[in-house]
Amino acid sequence: MYSKRFEKETFKEAVRENVRTLYRKNIAEASPQQIFQAVSYAVKDIIMDDWIATQKAYDEADAKAVYYMSMEFLMGRALGNNLINMTAYKEVKEALEEMDIDLNVVEDEEPDAALGNGGLGRLAACFLDSLSTLNYPAYGCGIRYRYGMFKQKIENGYQVETPDNWLKEGNPFELRREEYAKEVRFGGNVHFDKDPETGKDIFVQENYESVLAIPYDMPIVGYGNHVVNTLRVWDAKAITDFQLDAFDRGDYHKSVEQENLAKLIVDVLYPNDNHYAGKELRLKQQYFFISASLQTMLEKYKKKHSDVRKLYEKVAIQMNDTHPTVAVPELMRLLIDQEGLTWEEAWDVTTKTCAYTNHTIMSEALEKWPIDLFSRLLPRIYQIVQEIDRRFLIEVRAKYPGNEEKVRKMAILYDGQVRMAHMAIIAGYSVNGVAKLHTEILKHQELKDFYEMMPEKFNNKTNGITQRRFLLHGNQLLADWITNKIGDGWITDLAQIGKLKAYVDDEQARKEFMEIKYRNKVRLAAYIKKHNGIEVDPNSIFDVQVKRLHEYKRQLLNIMHVMYLYNQIKEHPEVSFYPRTFVFGAKAAAGYKRAKETIKLINSVADVVNNDRSINGKLKVVFIEDYRVSNAELLFAAADVSEQISTASKEASGTGNMKFMLNGAPTLGTMDGANVEIVDEVGIENAFIFGLSSEEVINYENHGGYNPTEIYFNDWEIKRVVDQLMDGTYANGNHEMYKDLYNSLLNTQCTDRPDTYFILKDFRSYADAQKKVEEAYKDKDRWSKMAMMNTASSGKFTSDRTIEEYVDDIWKLKKVFVKPVEE
Numbered sequence: 001m002y003s004k005r006f007e008k009e010t011f012k013e014a015v016r017e018n019v020r021t022l023y024r025k026n027i028a029e030a031s032p033q034q035i036f037q038a039v040s041y042a043v044k045d046i047i048m049d050d051w052i053a054t055q056k057a058y059d060e061a062d063a064k065a066v067y068y069m070s071m072e073f074l075m076g077r078a079l080g081n082n083l084i085n086m087t088a089y090k091e092v093k094e095a096l097e098e099m100d101i102d103l104n105v106v107e108d109e110e111p112d113a114a115l116g117n118g119g120l121g122r123l124a125a126c127f128l129d130s131l132s133t134l135n136y137p138a139y140g141c142g143i144r145y146r147y148g149m150f151k152q153k154i155e156n157g158y159q160v161e162t163p164d165n166w167l168k169e170g171n172p173f174e175l176r177r178e179e180y181a182k183e184v185r186f187g188g189n190v191h192f193d194k195d196p197e198t199g200k201d202i203f204v205q206e207n208y209e210s211v212l213a214i215p216y217d218m219p220i221v222g223y224g225n226h227v228v229n230t231l232r233v234w235d236a237k238a239i240t241d242f243q244l245d246a247f248d249r250g251d252y253h254k255s256v257e258q259e260n261l262a263k264l265i266v267d268v269l270y271p272n273d274n275h276y277a278g279k280e281l282r283l284k285q286q287y288f289f290i291s292a293s294l295q296t297m298l299e300k301y302k303k304k305h306s307d308v309r310k311l312y313e314k315v316a317i318q319m320n321d322t323h324p325t326v327a328v329p330e331l332m333r334l335l336i337d338q339e340g341l342t343w344e345e346a347w348d349v350t351t352k353t354c355a356y357t358n359h360t361i362m363s364e365a366l367e368k369w370p371i372d373l374f375s376r377l378l379p380r381i382y383q384i385v386q387e388i389d390r391r392f393l394i395e396v397r398a399k400y401p402g403n404e405e406k407v408r409k410m411a412i413l414y415d416g417q418v419r420m421a422h423m424a425i426i427a428g429y430s431v432n433g434v435a436k437l438h439t440e441i442l443k444h445q446e447l448k449d450f451y452e453m454m455p456e457k458f459n460n461k462t463n464g465i466t467q468r469r470f471l472l473h474g475n476q477l478l479a480d481w482i483t484n485k486i487g488d489g490w491i492t493d494l495a496q497i498g499k500l501k502a503y504v505d506d507e508q509a510r511k512e513f514m515e516i517k518y519r520n521k522v523r524l525a526a527y528i529k530k531h532n533g534i535e536v537d538p539n540s541i542f543d544v545q546v547k548r549l550h551e552y553k554r555q556l557l558n559i560m561h562v563m564y565l566y567n568q569i570k571e572h573p574e575v576s577f578y579p580r581t582f583v584f585g586a587k588a589a590a591g592y593k594r595a596k597e598t599i600k601l602i603n604s605v606a607d608v609v610n611n612d613r614s615i616n617g618k619l620k621v622v623f624i625e626d627y628r629v630s631n632a633e634l635l636f637a638a639a640d641v642s643e644q645i646s647t648a649s650k651e652a653s654g655t656g657n658m659k660f661m662l663n664g665a666p667t668l669g670t671m672d673g674a675n676v677e678i679v680d681e682v683g684i685e686n687a688f689i690f691g692l693s694s695e696e697v698i699n700y701e702n703h704g705g706y707n708p709t710e711i712y713f714n715d716w717e718i719k720r721v722v723d724q725l726m727d728g729t730y731a732n733g734n735h736e737m738y739k740d741l742y743n744s745l746l747n748t749q750c751t752d753r754p755d756t757y758f759i760l761k762d763f764r765s766y767a768d769a770q771k772k773v774e775e776a777y778k779d780k781d782r783w784s785k786m787a788m789m790n791t792a793s794s795g796k797f798t799s800d801r802t803i804e805e806y807v808d809d810i811w812k813l814k815k816v817f818v819k820p821v822e823e
């Protein structure tokens with residue numbers, strides 16, 4: 001047993017006591033939310049012992065730690081996951097049953113911690129789970145947004161965003177730590193003086209505004225090892241009167257401004273995925289959490305060590321995309337202005353501490369801040385950026401004499417902008433991509449000048465996911481079955497799931513495997529009935545595309561293919577067609593017009609198709625409202641087909657693809673991102689691959705695109721579907737509703753090229769691959785082998801493997817073991 005305090009009677013008493021002291025109620029009187037709070041406080045109380053023990057063990061070992069800096073942590077729910085990792089889920093479930101409480105119902109009371117948009121934020125969450133499970137000292141550093149990712153409502157087929165007030169009922173798993181507050185300064189001006197004693201330059205920031213950063217800690221429980229790491233997210237509060245300089249105290253205007261800044265800065269997560277918006281408040285958010293985190297990191301280091309020139313021996317900073325890149329000049333500032341290091345000493349430390357992960361090659365996602373904004377907001381930081389750039393360009397000119405083209409291409413400051421990726425690459429000692437194909441594209445296309453100059457920095461770390469959440473918690477039937485067959489080693493060593501390959505030719509095992517899939521489909525069908533009011537047949541093929549809505553992810557290709565199938569079924573009702581349920585789930589950024597139009601189209605097609613009695617339920621289309629981590633767990637478990645159909649070269653890795661594979665859903669996809677490696681592992685015969693290759697896409701792009709009108713006029717079935725965007729079929733006769741989508745595919749008058757994402761180009765190939773899916777599914781033996789082979793071949797895609805690679809190649813951490821406290 002993980003802890004005596006999980007023994008049934010002890011735990012039940014703790015829950016009863018919590019209901020009593022928190023709400024002055026007994027269990028029968030308490031609401032489900034109150035039960036959730038009471039159960040969570042009981043669990044947190046048990047976590048607390050290990051949390052303290054872990055921090056003590058780190059202190060004694062004086063171990064190196066990684067600081068994972070990320071604007072996003074898409075954590076989802078904590079209660080179920082904590083119980084899973086404390087190996088107490090089943091005991092607690094039984095204990096609660098004895099009190100007539102259903103743990104599933106209690107779990108459903110918890111709002112998702114949706115402090116992220118999609119893949120990048122969820123990756124950060126999976127990494128924290130793996131770091132704890134693998135005994136590595138780690139801190140997640142981020143922002144405690146008061147409003148996380150918006151809640152999505154579908155009204156009349158349209159997406160409507162509502163605020164995600166996730167803290168409304170209080171968060172039982174966080175700890176406010178007011179005593180560790182840090183001041184962060186913005187704006188004003190910098191003047192420099194000579195220190196009268198040392199004669200050194202000192203920089204003084206004046207007339208600035210500041211806010212107080214208040215940390216909240218959330219426990220990250222490792223699996224069965226008593227390790228509890230910390231996710232530290234920062235809240236903001238106004239600097240109070242007594243903290244101000246005498247000079248500022250009477251300044252009413254300033255105090256109101258600082259109140260406003262404190263309120264605004266952590267108010268809301270920017271809901272853009274893979275898209276740079278360039279908002280001033282966003283840069284404030286970035287500097288706010290980075291400055292507070294680095295101040296804390298330095299302070300902690302200095303408690304034990306006197307020489308900050310050796311900081312890199314005890315800490316590594318990983319920057320999750322360019323969003324945390326102000327960490328580079330901020331660390332320089334702290335080391336020079338506060339710690340008194342020379343530029344050369346500070347640069348040595350910084351470039352041995354900071355590492356950068358690149359997440360995209362799409363130009364619209366590249367972070368570039370206007371210099372005037374950047375320098376006004378962060379005057380001292382800007383000076384440091386200028387100096388980094390100046391010194392770097394000396395190196396470039398030395399290496400490429402007379403080649404000003406190189407300077408233009410690689411400078412940090414260029415054309416009135418601060419290019420954050422360039423700063424991250426120049427200062428980072430490691431630059432990694434997130435899948436093999438993506439890293440190759442970085443090295444040989446997008447970042448080739450940097451690769452040429454500093455090849456030793458570049459490396460690949462293929463993404464991964466945690467099997468604890470996405471199988472052990474999300475698919476308990478399959479998890480139990482696997483453990484029954486091969487033991488429970490897979491929970492912390494996913495390579496062992498390969499042992500299932502021995503059962504692929506075992507008819508009974510395959511029958512059981514598919515029976516579990518069926519039961520998970522029944523569970524999802526009930527969710528759909530409850531939330532959408534639509535009846536779907538669990539015997540139909542569950543074909544699932546869930547991810548952020550983005551043109552490059554090509555939900556439009558999927559739904560146009562549904563329109564194409566519907567046309568065929570209507571035209572040839574006599575032709576056999578295996579019943580199919582197409583499931584979509586996707587949030588669109590609030591200002592992304594084409595993405596929102598695509599959501600409306602999916603819902604309109606669903607309306608028409610689901611209500612057409614003449615097709616005998618052969619086709620159903622379901623849009624899952626508010627796709628997020630908690631309902632994602634149900635979707636992966638129930639999927640037959642995993643739609644991973646991005647335009648080749650555009651999806652850096654994808655991680656949804658890995659969650660589906662783990663749960664036994666073959667990939668229907670392009671050779672993009674980690675799909676390439678999935679196919680390597682599972683075998684091309686156990687996937688459905690279609691479409692242009694990344695080389696072909698890049699080649700077309702380098703030659704001005706391709707001509708979609710040719711396809712439009714030569715393939716009448718494609719033409720019919722495209723025309724249906726404009727003829728009112730899915731718009732109650734309105735001819736304008738999908739005009740933007742239509743134009744995105746065909747209109748040559750558009751400023752951008754038509755069909756930038758090769759939807760018509762790949763359409764035939766996709767339809768053919770879909771036909772092959774149907775053929776394969778009809779052959780029950782063949783399909784069950786494919787499904788099981790996917791689960792059995794998913795070992796590589798655990799975030800445990802990814803983290804071990806980061807540790808070996810980049811962070812160089814040592815494991816620390818924690819002894820559970822005696823009870």
Ligand SMILES: *Cc1c(COP(=O)(O)O)cnc(C)c1O
Pocket residue numbers: 117118119122546547548627628629632653654655656657659
């Ligand atoms: C895994 C995950 C993603 C990323 O999905 P991709 O298909 O890789 O884009 C996004 N959102 C949620 C909720 C996830 O769990």
